[in-house]
Amino acid sequence: MIREFSLVDIYYLLLAARWTLALTGLAFLGGGLVGLLIAVLRVSPVAPLRALGAGYISIVQGIPLLAWLFVFFFGLPILAGVRVSPWIAAMVAFSIYAGAFLGDIWRGCLQAIPRQQWEASASLGLSFADQLRYIIVPQAVRVAIPPTVGFLVQLIKNTSLAAVIGFVELTREGQLTNSTTYRPFTVYIVVAAIYFAMCFPLTQWSRSLERTLRVSR
């Protein structure tokens, strides 16, 4: 039955935005762990490990996120032998996907630290792990924050693709609302506005961080 688009629908869309944020948070957590591993592989002193990290990044970044979602949505039941909910499929796909981008961003930040820092810490007898932990990472984190916040915006927008495997977040809720009210223009403008309200502050924050961190260096 077709009913009017009203404030209640906007309220439901806002509620659905919570799932967008929840998925973004989990994807960032999973992607962060993968990304940390990949970034460390990329700067490791062992050449095959560096190649492994580079290979991971270029393969994952060369395949559309939509394809990752479908491969895991249909593939996990086959590979793991269990039926998976859209939650699990989306989590796995987003972790793998975000891991490649975060890994690439953080590699750049690790490499932005001057060579001499590595050499000086090596000459003090620190192991690779200790060099990273005590010398390189604490300095790289400052460089890493603005682009990481910028990527968070990408991630929020990309969670909209989880709608296509039936994950009910903001975009999917928009589709459902549209199918009962048949007000596509209004519904999707409201959906876009909610995304904008989540992303724009982050974009601005990333920019101001970039400015303040650059000045203080």
Added chain:
Amino acid sequence: MRYAFNFRDIWAQWPAIAEGIGVTLMLTAVTMLAGLAIGALGAAGRVYGRSWLRTPLAAYVEVVRNTPLLVQLFIIFFGLPSLGVRLDAVTAALIALSVNLGAYTTEIIRAGLEAVPRSQIEAGYSLGLSGVQVFRHVVLSPAIRIVYPALTSQFVLMMLATSIVSQISAPDLFHIASIIQSRTFRDFEIYTVIAMVYLALALILKLLFAATAQIAFARR
């Protein structure tokens, strides 16, 4: 129960896959050209324009970059008809992709334009070049060279993002995958194959861009 993989049914569908690749490449090429044109004009407007031009351009960039492409596509394809603008799926896809890419290229090229020193522009004018000539030869081409890596990696991302237009049934590679899925019920196999095709396209595109850079920027 063991799952028996079956890729033979997928290979049998290669003509459809080839057609899908054709549509994806067409979408990518048109979007790249349109995105480049929007980006060059948008960046020029943002850097050299008056405030009545700069403000709406800044708004365009921010709105597009802070909302998902999928929702932009839905607004154009499902939303515009209720305002009396009816578009077929491919046209809607091309508009959405170009508008989206244009916002990113505007920002990227703007960074390049701002990197060109003011003194070079003045030198161009003092040699008697017109405003348009200065923009083309003194500003735009060095700027493009500076931002070439950022620009081309955005193009590769855009090629992959064209897969999203399958959601409004534009007959691109990804949409073909869903058609083959419904014909064969081999969902895992088809999406794995399609993922590999995208990966190959992305790597080829990267190689082409690297080769183009070698040729275009070599003698300088």
